[in-house]
Each structure stands twice: as C-alpha cells, then as structure tokens.
Amino acid sequence: MTRAVCIALLAASASAALAACAYNEALGRNQLLIVDNGSLVQQSNAAWAEQVRTQNAVTTGAQVDRIRRIGDRLVQAAGLGNRTWEYAVFTNQSPNAFVLPSGQIGVTTGLLSLVQNDDQLAAVIGHEIGHVVAQHAAERTSSSTLTNAALQLGTRVAGDYGQAVGAIGGLGAQYGILLPYSRRDELEADRLGVDYLQGAGWRPSQSVALWRLMAAQRESQVPQFASTHPSDDTRIAALEQYIASRGWS
Numbered sequence: 428m429t430r431a432v433c434i435a436l437l438a439a440s441a442s443a444a445l446a447a448c449a450y451n452e453a454l455g456r457n458q459l460l461i462v463d464n465g466s467l468v469q470q471s472n473a474a475w476a477e478q479v480r481t482q483n484a485v486t487t488g489a490q491v492d493r494i495r496r497i498g499d500r501l502v503q504a505a506g507l508g509n510r511t512w513e514y515a516v517f518t519n520q521s522p523n524a525f526v527l528p529s530g531q532i533g534v535t536t537g538l539l540s541l542v543q544n545d546d547q548l549a550a551v552i553g554h555e556i557g558h559v560v561a562q563h564a565a566e567r568t569s570s571s572t573l574t575n576a577a578l579q580l581g582t583r584v585a586g587d588y589g590q591a592v593g594a595i596g597g598l599g600a601q602y603g604i605l606l607p608y609s610r611r612d613e614l615e616a617d618r619l620g621v622d623y624l625q626g627a628g629w630r631p632s633q634s635v636a637l638w639r640l641m642a643a644q645r646e647s648q649v650p651q652f653a654s655t656h657p658s659d660d661t662r663i664a665a666l667e668q669y670i671a672s673r674g675w676s
C-alpha cells in the first residue's frame with residue numbers, strides 16, 4: 428500500500444481503537460494497522476485454547492518437543508524470542524499448519540509424516556512465524572474494518588496449506604486471525620521463512636524441496652485453496668529466485 432492510500436484510508440476510519448500506517452521493515456512496505464492489539468491477542472488465545480480442546484490436539488510428547496526445538500530457534504532468528512510460543516500437534520492426515528498472531532503454531536500429523544528432515548519442518552514453521560512478523564492477521568483485520576467487508580465467519584480453522592485443520596466457532600474469525608491468507612501474504616511469509624531458516628542454521632533450499640513434496644501430495648486432491656494461494660509452481664519459482672539472489676543453498 429502506498430503512503431497516500433494509507434493516509435486516505437486512515438482519514439476514513441474515525442472509530443479505530445488504534446490506528447497506524449506503519450512501515451514494516453521486514454516487508455519493505457507500509458501497512459495499515461487499525462486493530463486493538465489487546466483484543467487481537469485475547470481472541471487469538473481463546474481460539475487456540477478452543478482448537479486444542481475441541482480437536483484433542485497434543486501439546487506434550489516427542490512430536491511437540493521436536494516442533495518446539497525447531498520453533499524456538501526460528502523465533503530467535505525472527506527476533507520474536509522474547510515471548511512465549513505454544514505448539515501443538517493435530518491429528519489430521521492432510522499436511523497442514525497454522526499460526527495465530529499471539530504466538531501459537533499448530534502442525535498436523537500429516538505434515539509430520541510428509542517432511543523428510545528438520546530443515547523441511549523448519550521451512551513450514553518459519554513460514555508461519557513470517558506471517559506473525561508481517562502482522563498479516565492485523566493487517567487483514569484492518570482492511571476488513573475499513574472496507575466494511577462482510578467478515579467470513581468461518582467455522583473451520585483455515586490451515587495454511589489447504590484444507591481446514593479443525594472446527595471452530597466464529598470467535599477467532601471475527602478478528603480475521605483464522606482466515607486464509609492472500610497470495611501476497613503467502614509469498615511474503617515464504618521469503619521471511621527462508622530468512623529465518625538461514626539465520627537459524629537450516630538449509631533454505633529445503634523449503635523448495637518441501638513445496639515439491641506438497642505439490643506431489645496434492646496432485647490427486649481438489650485444489651480448494653487455489654483461489655487465494657499462489658500455485659505451487661509460482662511459490663517454488665519465487666523461492667528459488669530469492670534463495671539464489673541471496674547466494675544461499
């Protein structure tokens with residue numbers, strides 16, 4: 428969003444609890460953020476608790492330990508190590524993951540079965556952390572407020588990689604924290620995720636390997652995410668280009 432558009436939109440929003448047109452250094456662009464941060468965190472925490480409870484997700488055990496070990500290194504690399512992050516594994520054979528803006532990451536058993544190494548799992552978690560650094564949820568909520576768009580009061584948690592992870596009430600959806608991300612958001616999160624992979628000592632090229640696996644896995648499935656998510660080819664090409672541009676491997 429250009430600064431001019433940002434200012435015009437701000438002028439139109441008199442009732443915002445908190446309004447800011449801020450430059451996000453990680454993204455290299457301005458963001459319109461009109462959201463009550465305390466409410467966002469509250470909604471996010473409630474949505475997480477509901478997910479974990481209703482989906483019988485596990486928050487302890489060897490799988491969660493593995494995710495935490497990887498996640499905690501990545502959040503350090505992302506500069507978000509100063510808050511507590513929560514992790515859970517959801518029993519679902521569809522490879523999927525999601526993040527909530529107050530620092531919770533859910534991963535499905537299907538994803539754990541799909542990945543071939545820690546680098547690939549780190550690629551997924553790094554991507555999810557990228558959404559938080561990019562403040563995509565707050566930004567999306569802000570533009571929904573401004574355009575008065577009908578919020579999609581989803582009844583499913585939109586996993587980041589296609590199908591829903593689990594059922595949920597409208598609580599989180601009201602704040603836009605559980606809606607699918609846009610193509611731009613996805614590509615931004617991919618790029619940030621690769622930065623954190625490199626920073627934390629994993630191989631950025633394994634993000635490409637991961638997406639090839641995801642693409643192969645999806646071939647037989649209905650691409651219901653296709654309208655908002657970049658195609659696998661698009662994101663693989665973008666990732667390869669970015670990794671090469673940084674001289675990483």
Ligand SMILES: [Zn+2]
Nearest residue numbers: 587608613616
């Ligand atoms: Zn994403």
